[in-house]
Amino acid sequence: MTKERDDSGISRRRFLKEGALAPFALALAAAGGGTVYLRPGEAHGFVLRPPGAIVARRFLAACVRCGKCAQACPYHSIRLQDRGVGIGTPYIAARHTPCYLCPDLPCVKACPSGALDQKTTEVEKVRMGTAQIVDREGCLSIRGLRCEVCYRQCPLIDQAITLEPRHNPRTGEHTIMEPVVHREKCVGCGVCENACVLPKPVIVVRETVEVQRDSYDF
Amino acid sequence: MGLSRRDFIKACAAAAAFAAAGVTTARPEWAEAAEDGITWGKAPCRYCGVGCSVLVGVKGGRIVSTKGDPAGPVNKGLNCIKGYFLSKALYGKDRLTTPLIRKGNRMVEASWDEALDLIAAQYKKAIAEHGPDSVALYGSGQWTIQEGYVASKLMKGGIGTNNLEPNARLCMASAVVAFMNTFGSDEPMGCYDDLDLGDTYVLWGANMAEAHPVLFSRLIDNKLKHPKVKLIDIATRRTRTTKMADEFIAIKPHGDLAALNAIIHVILRDKLYDEAFVAKHVSFKRGKENAPYGLKDKEAFNETPADVKNLTFEEYKALMKPYTPQWAQKVSGIPAAKIEELARVYGDKSRKVNSLWTMGVNQHSRGVWVNNLIYNLHLLTGKICKPGENPLSLTGQPSACGTAREVGTFAHRLPADMVVMNEAHRKKAAGIWGIPAEKIPAKVGLHTVEMFRAIDRGELKCVWIQCTNPFQSLPNLNRVRKAAQSRKAFIVVSDIYPTRSTELADVVLPSASWVEKEGVFGNTERRTQQWFKMVNAPGKAREDVWQLIEFAKRMGHGALFPYPEKGMHRAIFEEYRKFTLGTGKDLAPYGVYAKVRGLRWPVKANGTETRWRYTEADDEHVAKGEGIKFYKAPNNKVSVWFRPYEPPAEVPDRNYPFWFCTGRLLEHWHTGTMTGRVPELRRAVSQATVELHPEDAKRLGIRNRDQVRITSRRGSIVLTAEIGGRGTPERGSVFTTFFDEKKLVNEICIDAFDPLSKEPDFKKCAVKVQKA
């Protein structure tokens, strides 16, 4: 038979539960959601995506956040964002573990949706970002020390990073061997950022800036 | 900012004033300046043989910073990345701080008395039962001069055995023998100034860019300043040095022996030699040939004066006839035309030619011969003992020269170029040591490889290893590790961290390192550099000198070391200095070294250093008007040796088709005991890799970062492949580094050695390469 609910007499206990606990629960829930979505995170500014990632805005839509690329990465270089609009999307924290550029690109092969472009087949042509020396005064090599760790660790040594020697006027008899990044070759794998020996790396991967071409060739 | 002389005097003045006020700690003896509560003192870098000077910043009894010393003449304030993180090498979490004694499979903490009493008891027992030659001490080119000196006096003058070796046997022995048999005195005539002053540099199998970083920076600056400067890299592997060289000449492993002979052939054929120089300074000699490779235990080979035949120049020329460039092309892989070209480079009177080499030549089963042949080039063309024109053998350890070579901690050596086989030398040593001459045995002790083989054979009962890591660095490592594991000898290891050697020891002693003690190092260019103790060693760790002297007391040889507790290092050095005076290896009083950033011996009567030896222009031992005089050589004549081509000990074949070579890299030093504790250097390079030629890799289906198994007749190891990285070996060769304690790559290496220098060949053996 019909079981009519008696809504007329709200007990003190129910009042407490529904009248006070519910808003409290809702506030707590909002705080939880806010923690996840409003925390400043990697979604702001440049995010180093796995090889073959399509342009940032479209990537965010195309990626279904399934994590298959991360599961395919043999070095666990690919991690998933845990906050913000990009939640669940893959990124590479190069300082922790950079991309080691597997020749067969298993991450790209794993991507179902085309967020990592299936046409990416050659690692040398990948453009995840471009390395930049962001603190020239901090860079030990530019200060004349024989460091150049970024250069020697670069998987595209002598192409993406070269050493440009010049006289060191401070000592008068030594060479400054300055690492120089060549953006037309740099794939943005982040091995240099990972290897930099300083506490805060002075070479980091930033957004790839399209090379502006003109006919001026000198 | 560097310390000016004025700042220095002020610092001294302040120090004296503090002392007068009754405060000694505020201004320690070593302090030269203070800022922000950090007190700075000078010391040479702890790592390689370049000998950079660093300033060590101390605060609260701890090293808080190091920096390149702007007043250091070698580095002028610069460092390589290892030197930048120097202080961290001392502060790894797992420093050894207390003596440990083996109880079965466990190492149990012990007091110094327990440990030293045990060691003394074991040594006494072995000596009583088997004689003094059943015990040994294995030291290091990283020992301070004082440590090496005390070790030598204890073993040779006290215990009465020449079973004393330094690990420098593994790196510099070939250079030593060649210096001795060519010039009659160890160590180079030139110095680092030659890197600034010359215009042609021929690198024989040396990767200076990584192994001698700051020197390479200096060499390249000369090239940048002077367009004429030419850098020729002759090597079996393309390296970072190659990248900055003007020319790379690929050479087959062991091909140097052929190429050098062919270059000499062309120099003689085309009369590119300096007739007058040769007539005045050179005698020609032929040594013992068909030499063995040391692969059999106790294989004896010596080149005694009776074995040496004197030749006339004409005889020598005739002997060199068959070594044509065409022949050498086949053996070395260098095109005949290129060999002719190299001969003309060496013969070009308008060029100041320098040869530079290190382990490629020394770790060679005919290493002495290759050294000899390089000297031949310089002696025939007269390009020697002149500023900017010299052969320079680069060293690998901070005091391979100062301690191993000058103090003479080899099984056949006594200080200052003397040898145990020579009665007069023994007498001189015994005189200074205050012991009867017969106490010092004339019989040469066991050289390094033979020493560890003797453990395996059960002939050596006790070995004390200090400041080195042989159970990672010896060739054919499986044999020696197994011998140690089966506890065939009582093994003591003094070190600052647990290593692959301490794990095999019966007693582990915690040592003080670098500025935790006072000491003196001697670098490649004869520069002697002193430093004071600046901080205390952690826990119960004590310096090696103290360990040896305490041991000596227990052995009944305490009277040999009557040094005062305060000023002990000065007293030891001053006693050692007596050996050097008047020998052309003269050292300055200790107090002088305390003030300066090193001096290059021979130090002149007026206290200044010598940059170029054997020339009246700089060397006090050569009278004005004499020009060049090789005053250490018999009849003042240096030897040009005829050294034929003989094949290597092991050659790739069908089963083991690849050459295998080991070497160094910039980020880590030797077996990584110190650099492996620096997180930043581990971040930079975390593991040993194996370099392959891209075509070989493709043929074997190996891609970058694949796991690769390398197998030789002696061992097998899996390494990560590195293709197209910092180094690329020539086709048919693979290369790896030996710093990684998790990868004992020396298990692969053959224990063949040069018959004269007994230095093993870490650069050549046959392996197979498979994808793992």
Next chain:
Amino acid sequence: MTSRWWLPRRAVQTGTILLLASPAAGFTFFSGNLASAELAGVRLSDPLACLQAVIGSGVLVPSFLFGALLVTAFYFVLGGRSFCAWVCPVGFLTELAEKFSRRTRRGGRRLPLATGRYVLFVVLATVAATGVPLFEVLSPIGIMGRAVAFASLVPLLVPAAILLVEIFAAPRVWCRSLCPLGAFYALIARFSPLKVGFHRERCTGCGDCVAACPVPEVLDPLWQSDACRVRAGACTRCLACLDSCPERALSVGFRFKKEPLSLTDEGRPIEKSAP
């Protein structure tokens, strides 16, 4: 109790979570999560995720689309929202939460079922207009899948928030009223051949089925009209009603042809149990 459908259902729900965790445990037969996965070599995709990705990015990978159609077809045949009751980890979680909350207290306010389709509309409109795949960003399903596969734990605050709301304010509000994926499957479920049938002649009107049903609204037509099966797309095919019915008045099966309505109107219409 007449049937034990809850047993296989719990098994499938648990199995799903194990499957999600399997790559981390080193197994290779499965990878991905419920948004997109590869199971034994077959590529499968969430149709709504696919729709958002294609609309938002303009990138269309045929295998991706095929995987989505395969999944759509699968759930179409098996009753649409059967995903919610059998597979979805959020459904599993909220279900357990409801059990818990029932034990501690009863009641709360159930929001209407129809809102889900508006949420779905907003999601699709947003991705079309801004390129932000709103549901993929917010989805607690994705969050839970990644939490299981990658131990990505901070985002679990979102499903936790849902639980809080459901326990203290509105029972099962996420699955019933907000989840656009549920709404999407509800749309196709309406035409699905797998349906719960009603044998009016056996019904005693005890109301146990209504009490057991997470979406009791779908049962309403059975009493209000002469319907002999549950037609509403919102039915999750959880089959709790079957398990709860002591008279075996409910059954499940494929009904392809339009079945003649049961004319023996013995059952008495039951009024809505809750507003």
Next chain:
Amino acid sequence: MPISGIVVSCRPEEAGGIAEKIAGNRGVEVHGVLADGKIVAVVEADSIDAEVALVNGLQQMEGVISVQLAYHNFEDAAPEGAHPAGL
């Protein structure tokens, strides 16, 4: 150029103030003030005479008990950077 290290003694409680005054003199660097009232300083002057005058001046300062010379260097300053070995 003469450079000297000196120890200035005074009453411990006055040491701080006196150290400040001493440091005010041109050519005087205070390197430390010890608990027992001793001030360690380095004095630098253009000539020996000037230095003697400076030290005498310190001697006369109020509160100063004594000035003790601990180190004296009067060799000609070598050119900057040169080192005694004559590189």
